[in-house]
Amino acid sequence: MHILCLNGPNLNLLGLREPSIYGRESLSDLEVRLRHLADQHNTKLTFFQSNHEGALIDKLHWAFHERLDGIIFNPAAYTHTSIALRDAISSIDIPVIEVHISNILERESFRHHSFISDVAIDQILGHGLKGYEMALEKFLGRKGEKEC
Ligand code: DQA
Helix, strand or coil: CEEEEEECCCHHHCCCCCHHHHCCCCHHHHHHHHHHHHHHCCCEEEEEECCCHHHHHHHHHHHHHCCCCEEEEECHHHHHCCHHHHHHHHHCCCCEEEEECCCHHHCCHHHCCCCCHHHCCEEEECCCCHHHHHHHHHHHHHHHHHHC
8 A cells, every 4th residue: 555645835844833723743753653654554655745736736646647545635725725736636536635734614714615625535624743644544444444
């Protein structure tokens, strides 16, 4: 099993950026946590962050061509603006779980709408970095189902 964890703009500043909302752990801390869980389940993890919409689209296409099994995606602010990212997800035949560190439904009204939610198989909101582990666990559970 091979999973992509994809993070959008400003998430490279995790740990420094608005810690009261996003916490004090860095993106590298998140990568360590996810790799630990993936390793325990013999699962390959590709971890990628970009501040550029096109680079995120290219990575989604890459995942499609490489036939990955699932994508954990925090599109950050592009969640609320990007039809191009939504179309990229619709164009590829790989399940995507949308993750947000904060609960976007309890924040400013401009964060309530997600262009991604109805093309994703699931949405995990407001669990901090644990939300990414929950998403990976969901994919690992699906692997278990396929093997039965
Ligand atoms: C975020 C929520 C978005 O509204 C915001 O623009 C982000 C981070 C989150 O993980 O809570 O950059 O996706």
